Amino acid sequence: MAENEKINALASSVIERCLASGLKVATAESCTGGLVAGALTGVSGSSGVVDCGFVTYSNEAKAEMLGVDKALIEAHGAVSEPVARAMAEGALAHSRADITVAITGIAGPGGGSDLKPVGLVHFACASKGSPTRHLERRYGELGRENVRAAAVMQALDLINEITR
Numbered sequence: 001m002a003e004n005e006k007i008n009a010l011a012s013s014v015i016e017r018c019l020a021s022g023l024k025v026a027t028a029e030s031c032t033g034g035l036v037a038g039a040l041t042g043v044s045g046s047s048g049v050v051d052c053g054f055v056t057y058s059n060e061a062k063a064e065m066l067g068v069d070k071a072l073i074e075a076h077g078a079v080s081e082p083v084a085r086a087m088a089e090g091a092l093a094h095s096r097a098d099i100t101v102a103i104t105g106i107a108g109p110g111g112g113s114d115l116k117p118v119g120l121v122h123f124a125c126a127s128k129g130s131p132t133r134h135l136e137r138r139y140g141e142l143g144r145e146n147v148r149a150a151a152v153m154q155a156l157d158l159i160n161e162i163t164r
Contacts, residue, residue, distance in 0.1 A: 003149050003153075006153055007039050007149065007152055007153055007156065008042065008043070010039075010153055010156035010157060010160065011039040011042060011043050011156055012043050013156075013160050014040060014043075014049070014156055014159045014160055014163070015040065015043045015044075015045050015046050015048075016045075017160065017163040017164075018048075018049040018099070018159075018163060019045055019048050019049055021163060023049070023098040023099055023163065024049060024050070024051045024095075024096055024098050024099070025040065025049055025050055025051065025097055025098070025099050025100070025101070025159060026050075026051045026052050026053065026054070026091045026092070026095040026096075026097035026099075026100045027040070027052075027053040027054065027091065027100065027101055027102075027103075027155070028053075028054045028056060028066055028087040028088060028090065028091035028100060028101070028102040028103070029053065029054065029055050029056070029102070029103050030055075030056055030057055030062070030078065030087075030103060030104040030105070031103060031104060031105040031106065031107045031121065031147070031148060031151060032103050032148050032151050032152055032155070033055055033057065033148075034053055034055045035148060035149075035151075035152045036053070036101065036103065036152050036155045036156065037050065037052075037053030037055075039152055039156065051095045051096045051097040052096075052097070054066060054087075054091055054094070056068075056087065059073050059078055062078065062083065062086075062087060062090075065090075065094065066086070066090030066091055066094060067086075067090045067094065068083060068086040068087060068090055069086065072086055077116065078104055079104050079105055079106055079116050079120060079121075079122060080104075080122060081122055081124075081134050081136065083104055083122070084102050084103070084104050084122035084123060084124040084134060085102075085124045085126075085132050085134055087102035087104060087124060088100045088101065088102035088124035088125060088126035088132055089126045089132055091126070092126045092127075092128065098127060098128050099125065099126070099127045099128075099159060099162055099163070100126045100127075101123065101124070101125050101155045101156075101158055101159055102123065102124045102125075102126075103121060103122075103123055103151050103155050104121070104122050105119075105120055105121030105122060105137075105147070105151060106118050106119065106120050106121070106147075107119075107121075107144045107147040107148050107151075108141055108143070108144050108147060109143070109144060117138065117140075117141075118140075118141050118147075119137075119138055119139035119140040119141055119142060119147050120136070120137075120138050120139075121136070121137045121138075121139065121147065121150075121151045121154070122134065122135075122136050123135040123136075123137070123154055123155055123158055125158045125159065125162055127162055130162075133158065133162070135154070135158065137150070137151070139151075
């Protein structure tokens with residue numbers, strides 16, 4: 001199955017599950033730049049599920065739009081578990097969604113370091129009444145578009161897991 005077909009299948013599954021459960025979804029995206037929201041809204045019926053998408057590429061946007069504490073970003077960096085969790089929880093607080101997914105990472109080709117290499121992506125999924133889940137993936141230097149596509153699939157997969 002081609003990458004786009006996998007993304008479409010995962011997004012369709014999210015929409016079907018959420019429609020059946022009456023759940024709303026919001027995204028908080030950094031390195032994926034809105035691709036998760038785009039995948040979801042590409043599915044018929046998504047208007048009954050998708051509340052909103054936050055593209056918070058800059059640290060300022062993470063703080064202003066999602067309420068991520070600037071001190072948290074300074075202490076851990078934008079690409080970190082605490083910031084991913086804060087993004088997901090901020091999206092939940094600033095939307096009408098029942099479930100949110102957040103993505104922050106380093107897609108490359110530059111921007112990596114020894115501690116935070118290119119291909120490092122942190123995910124968080126928050127839902128009302130449940131602890132926020134976190135997942136870290138190290139995709140390696142697959143190329144910018146491949147890291148972003150892998151991150152979109154992982155984010156959609158996380159939402160599917162939460163709605164099972």
